[in-house]
Amino acid sequence: MQRYERLNAILELLVEKNTLTVEEIAEAFAVSVATVRRDLDDLAGQQLVTRTRGGVTSQAVAYDLPLRYKSARQLDEKQRIAVAAAALVPIGSVVGLNGGTTATAVARALATNTDLRVDRAVAQTSLTVVTNAVNIASELTVRGHLKVVVVGGVARPQSYELIGPMTGRMLDDISMDIVVLGVDALSVADGAAAHHEGEAEVNALMVQRARRVVIAADASKLGNHAFARICRTADIDVLVTDTAADPEIVEQFRAAGVEVLVV
DSSP states (O other): HHHHHHHHHHHHHHHSSSSSEEEHHHHHHHHOOOHHHHHHHHHHHHHHEETTEEEEEIIIIIIHHHHHTTTSSHHHHHHHHHHHHHHTSSOOOOOEEEOOOHHHHHHHHHTTTTTOOOTTOOEEEEESESBBHHHHHHTTOOOOOOEEOOOOOEEEEETTTTEEEHHHHHHHOBBBBBEEEEOOOTTTTTTTSSSSSHHHHHHHHHHEEEHHEEEEEGGGGGOOSEEEEOOOOGGGEEEETTTSOOOHHHHHHHTTTOOOEEO
């Protein structure tokens, strides 16, 4: 298990139990006590947990609430995709994120990336995140090294995304270095798409306002079609997917000029 995956697993376990000892965590994840202490110190430094003598307790405001938005436990594939996609985001940049489980995983990967933590005497933030997902905004707001910009709109309960004319008006005034999008479907012929037209419209605007477009999609999304198009394949710079992806489809994207990272 990678460190990022372990940190998230510790947080999920802590939400269930509220209090954990160092020894319990070490046994649960088959790591040393010293490793657990380093992990807990890092999480405490990000205000996600409260350290106690010999253990840790949950920070309800910082993490318990965002976890309630999760519709399913995150798969290993999505976590690998998220880490790889987050690694494409340069320090000091402005990154756009939409909603959904994959984008949320990318947000968590960015939040727990220790490379993005900077000396506060030098800079207040190491990354600016622009998102229309209220769960992502809620989760990242407590991270002192991140500046979070939430575009307005009407909340859609199925995805926790803000959509509508207000969202578009705000995005018109924002410029992003990179956007990382989760999608419902992706094909070489039709590009990236979403099932809901309102989500697709906002995502399309994010693509237009970004200099670099990254699609984070697991193998189940590739070669499929959805109702509303987000962008053409020609608009996509990088596709991050997992090892279960059909090699033929992967090569089709590469032939179309898309950089494909298989993780």
